Structure formats: C-alpha cells, structure tokens
Amino acid sequence: MNDPYVVLGASPSDSDEEIKKKYRDLVKKYHPDNYNNNPLADLAQEKMKEINEAYDAIQKMRERGSSDNSGYSGSSSYKSRGSAEFAGVRSAINSGDLAYAERILESSANRNAEWNFLMGSLCYRKGWLDEAQRYFRRAVNMEPSNMEYRQAYARMQNADSTYRPAGYQHHGIDLCDICTMMICADACCRC
Amino acid sequence: MFGYIRPARGELRVKEFELYKSCYCGLCRTLGKLYGPAARMVLQYDFTFLAMLLWEGGKKPVLCAKRCMASPCKKHCEASGDDSMAAAAGYSVILAWWKICDTIHDEGFFRSVFARGAKLWIRRAYRKAAKQYPEFDARVRESMNELFHLEKVGENRLDRMADAFAKILAYCAESRSGDEKRILEQLLYHVGRWIYIVDAVDDLEKDRKNGQYNPVDRRFALNGKSLSEEDKAYLEITLAHSQNLAAAAFELLKENCWSEILRNILYLGMTQVSGQVLSGTFRHERDGLPR
The missing domain is CATH 1.10.287.110 (DnaJ domain)
Structure with a gap:
C-alpha cells in the first residue's frame, strides 16, 4: 500500500x-x-x-482508537426500484452496457415515465446532457410523485456541482444553498 | 471553433501565468520545429491545454529562454521535455486542416479566399502530421463527414451534433491505456461537448446573417430570433454540467506539474468564457493572455 x-x-x-x-x-x-x-x-x-x-x-x-471515525463508506450504484420490465435495462446501464440498454429501450412500446427516466439515465451516461434533461423532465411530468425521477431531474438542474476545490469557488450564491432551498421548499409544499 | 479553453488570467498566480506562457511558447516552438514555420499559425490555447493535460506525471518541464519571430528582441521562456507537446502539435495541425476544409465548404468559392489561402499554407504540415497520426486523421475526417451529413438533414438534437465533435477530442487520449485512458476520454469528451456548444452560441449571429446551419438555432427553434433569457440560463446549466463532469474526471487523474493551471482552466476559465459568450461580450474582452 x-x-x-x-x-x-x-x-x-x-x-x-x-x-x-x-x-x-x-x-x-x-x-x-x-x-x-x-x-x-x-x-x-x-x-x-x-x-x-x-x-x-x-x-x-498514532495509536488512537479509531472508534470516533471509522471512515466513510458508501455505494454508488443505485438500487433497482423500478418495474420488472426494465430491470434488465437498469442493470445494463449500471454496468455500462449502453448499446444493449439502448436497443431494448428503443424497441419497447411502453413509453411510460420509467421509460423516459431510463432514456434520461442512458443519455446521461453517454454525456448527452441536454437530451437527458428533457427525458427526465418528461418522466417527472408523467409521474410527479416519484422521488427517483425528481432527484435525477434536480441533479440536472444544479449541473452536478457538489464539489469545488478550495479557492475555485464561484462568487455569488452557492449552488448547495439553492439545492437546500429547493429541498426545504419541496418539504413545505407536500401536504 | 478554437480558442475557448483558456485560463482565467485574473485568478492565476504570477508563477502559474509564467508557466502557462512558457507552455504556450513551447508548443509554438514544437509546431515550428516539427511541421515548419507555416504550422505556427495554428497555435491555439486549446492545444496548450491538451499538451498540459497529456503531460506525463512526474516529469518537470525543461525551461529555457529563447528569442522567436514574434518577439525578436525579448527572450521568452519556453517549456519542453515531454512527448505530449509533439502530440498536441500534431493533433492541432490535423484539426486546423479539417476546420479550414469545413470553412471552405460552408462559405462557397468567393468568400473563402482566405481559407483557401490558409489551406495551401499549411498543406505540407498537414501531410506530415497525417502521416504520423493516420488514425487520428481518419477519425477527424469521419467525424467531420458525420457533422456535415447531420447539418444537411437539419439535425435538431444539440447533443447528437456535439457528440460527433466531442468524440474527436476524446480520441486525443488514444496513446494512453487502462484507467487513465478512460478518465481522459471522459474528460475530453465533455470538454469537446462544451466547446461545440459554446462555439455554436458564439456563431449564432454570424450563421444567421449568412443563412447557415446553427445547432443552437435548431435546438431552440429560433428561426432568426435571439436566444431568450430562459434559453440562455438553460444553456449555461448544461455547459456547467459538462464542465463539472470534466472536472470530476480530472480529479481522478494523477497530479502533474500543470495541475494547478489545469484546475484554473476547468473550474474558472471555462465558466468565465461561457459567461462571456452567452452575454455576447467574449469578442470584446482583453484578458492579457499571450498572443
């Protein structure tokens, strides 16, 4: 090591x-x-x-107990929360087999919210961010209560800007603040 | 299409600015040495960025003060010492050539007098570079044909267009292998996407006047109107997104001697340029970078 x-x-x-x-x-x-x-x-x-x-x-x-901080652990692959129909597509996108995922999605007749969401994820992986945003928006419009779709759409709107090294910050409002504000506003709106 | 990838001058430390200039001058010298004095014409900030990015990990640049045609009296510091300079020089000649061919095609016989002159001017340099990097040349030719075809059918997906261009840049990582290649490809893809969109916004006015295809015009169905504030805000976000993904990829690379300058470009320089282009002030700004 x-x-x-x-x-x-x-x-x-x-x-x-x-x-x-x-x-x-x-x-x-x-x-x-x-x-x-x-x-x-x-x-x-x-x-x-x-x-x-x-x-x-x-x-x-340094001979200190590591009880206070055992390090961060986390997994980045998102759990499959969708229908069985698109389970294969989800795992293909996760594993990076984009051609397969695209083929299945293109041939599917069921263009529901999840289909739009997965098309968005696929575009995102390809780097087609404009298209991804449009698909995510459609998914949110079709099924506004789905948190997964909304999160994906919100991430597009803040352009994935969660990290900036010290000294390279923008001036003006922090995007994290906007995000926090949006989450708060969202929490208030729901009855 | 070039010249958008530059550092934010005001945020560079003096030491870093001197280093940046030395890399710029070093690339110019490399172009002259490898492809003849005519090739120096194609010198661009973007390829200075590429030379710094492809620079091998632990190597320090060799700096020496030299005179050149552009400044015969005062000596300038020039960096050398890595193959990345030669690669960046070769790629820039090939890309400049195809860019000129594209301009000639777009402008028609009479308006393209200058472009045809330039083509003749760098022909020898191009032939030599194409022989050295035949695969890169073939890839650029392919992408340019693809773009040409898509323009002809009036493609309205901005990403589809940007994809063809971004792939050219991603291919600049061809000499690398393994994880480093994957990281560089992703980084360069998003830098390429960003360049393509920024260039399209920058050319909006010109293309409209000449009645030429413009991908941003098609995407927002402008039909001669200007971009609305809403469209601009949207473009700003999608550009920042590509920039963020490029930066996230960059953070996975091993540090090299140019990392601080590269960070400046990726986090600040690109933000500054996209802001200027969207507000229409890019052409009027003087940023004090070497010319």
Whole structure:
C-alpha cells in the first residue's frame, strides 16, 4: 500500500486536526454523490477506499482508537426500484452496457415515465446532457410523485456541482444553498 | 471553433501565468520545429491545454529562454521535455486542416479566399502530421463527414451534433491505456461537448446573417430570433454540467506539474468564457493572455 500520508497529501508532522481536515476534503471530492451514474464511478470508489484505508492506517499509527471515525463508506450504484420490465435495462446501464440498454429501450412500446427516466439515465451516461434533461423532465411530468425521477431531474438542474476545490469557488450564491432551498421548499409544499 | 479553453488570467498566480506562457511558447516552438514555420499559425490555447493535460506525471518541464519571430528582441521562456507537446502539435495541425476544409465548404468559392489561402499554407504540415497520426486523421475526417451529413438533414438534437465533435477530442487520449485512458476520454469528451456548444452560441449571429446551419438555432427553434433569457440560463446549466463532469474526471487523474493551471482552466476559465459568450461580450474582452 502507498504511504498513507502521501495518499492524504499530508505530512507526518501534521496535527490530528489537520489530517482530519485533509481527509474530509478528499472525502468530499471523491464522494459517490459526485460520481452518481458516472462512467468513472468505479475509479472514484477505489480512490475513496484508498483514502479511508490511509486515514485508518494513520489513526492506528498514532495509536488512537479509531472508534470516533471509522471512515466513510458508501455505494454508488443505485438500487433497482423500478418495474420488472426494465430491470434488465437498469442493470445494463449500471454496468455500462449502453448499446444493449439502448436497443431494448428503443424497441419497447411502453413509453411510460420509467421509460423516459431510463432514456434520461442512458443519455446521461453517454454525456448527452441536454437530451437527458428533457427525458427526465418528461418522466417527472408523467409521474410527479416519484422521488427517483425528481432527484435525477434536480441533479440536472444544479449541473452536478457538489464539489469545488478550495479557492475555485464561484462568487455569488452557492449552488448547495439553492439545492437546500429547493429541498426545504419541496418539504413545505407536500401536504 | 478554437480558442475557448483558456485560463482565467485574473485568478492565476504570477508563477502559474509564467508557466502557462512558457507552455504556450513551447508548443509554438514544437509546431515550428516539427511541421515548419507555416504550422505556427495554428497555435491555439486549446492545444496548450491538451499538451498540459497529456503531460506525463512526474516529469518537470525543461525551461529555457529563447528569442522567436514574434518577439525578436525579448527572450521568452519556453517549456519542453515531454512527448505530449509533439502530440498536441500534431493533433492541432490535423484539426486546423479539417476546420479550414469545413470553412471552405460552408462559405462557397468567393468568400473563402482566405481559407483557401490558409489551406495551401499549411498543406505540407498537414501531410506530415497525417502521416504520423493516420488514425487520428481518419477519425477527424469521419467525424467531420458525420457533422456535415447531420447539418444537411437539419439535425435538431444539440447533443447528437456535439457528440460527433466531442468524440474527436476524446480520441486525443488514444496513446494512453487502462484507467487513465478512460478518465481522459471522459474528460475530453465533455470538454469537446462544451466547446461545440459554446462555439455554436458564439456563431449564432454570424450563421444567421449568412443563412447557415446553427445547432443552437435548431435546438431552440429560433428561426432568426435571439436566444431568450430562459434559453440562455438553460444553456449555461448544461455547459456547467459538462464542465463539472470534466472536472470530476480530472480529479481522478494523477497530479502533474500543470495541475494547478489545469484546475484554473476547468473550474474558472471555462465558466468565465461561457459567461462571456452567452452575454455576447467574449469578442470584446482583453484578458492579457499571450498572443
């Protein structure tokens, strides 16, 4: 394994607090949320694992119980929540077999909300973001109560901007704030 | 179609700006050395970005001060020391050639006098580059044909058009392998998509005047009208999205000596340029970058 200090971009002379801060920054950077349905999600996950292991190793080296922070764990592949008809399409998109998914979707006569959602996911994986947004919007319009579709659509509207390194922030309103506001507004609207 | 991928000058540290200039000058020198002085004409910021991106991990650039035609009195720092410079030079010559061919085709015989002159001017350079990178050349030719065909049938899906162009850029990662290749392909694909859309917005006015196909015009069914504020906001989001996906891919790459400048370009420079293009001020801004 690589030197855990190098992995975290820290040095052995750093204090526990500094190490923790660097660890947190890296977790934010490679968080699965930043790589949701992204073709590179597996690499980000590996990176995440490496960072967690490095952090644990440093904690152990410094002979402190790692009870307070056992590292972040998360899985990025989304669970299949849809109908049986499209289960194969979902797993094909998850595994990156886009040609197969596209073939099945194109030949399906049942163009319901889920079909639009999956077309959106497929376009997203290809990098066709404009098309993806249109399909997601259609899915939300057809089935406004479905959280999965709404989340996907909301992610398009904030352009997946969850992470920015320190010093590279935009001026003006933070997109996270907008997102939080939207979630709050959403919570208020539902009766 | 080129010149949009540039750093935000105001946010670069002095040291980084000097390094950026040295890379720009180094690429110019490489173009001249490999493809003759005529090829220096195709020098672009975008390929400086590519040279920095493809630069191999731990290597430090060799910097030396030299004079050149553009500044015969004052010496400038030039970076060299990695194959990425040669690759970026070769790709830029090939792309410039096909871009010129495309312009000639669009403009017709009389209006394309300059483009035809330029074509003649870089023909030798192109032949040499095409021999060195035959697969890349074939790929660009294929994509250009595809774009031409799609324009003719009046394709209205913006992504379909951008896809053909983005694939060219993604192919610049051909020399890499494994995970690094996957990351670079995804990064370059989204940079390519971003360039294509920004260029389409930038050309909207010109294309309308000349009665030429414009993908953004088709997508929003403008028919001669200007982009509404709503359409602009929408484009801004989809551009930021590509930018974010490119940046997310970038963070998975190993750091190299240009990483800070690349971060500036990906997080700030692109945002600045897309904002300027959408507000119509891009052509009037002076950003103090080397020319």
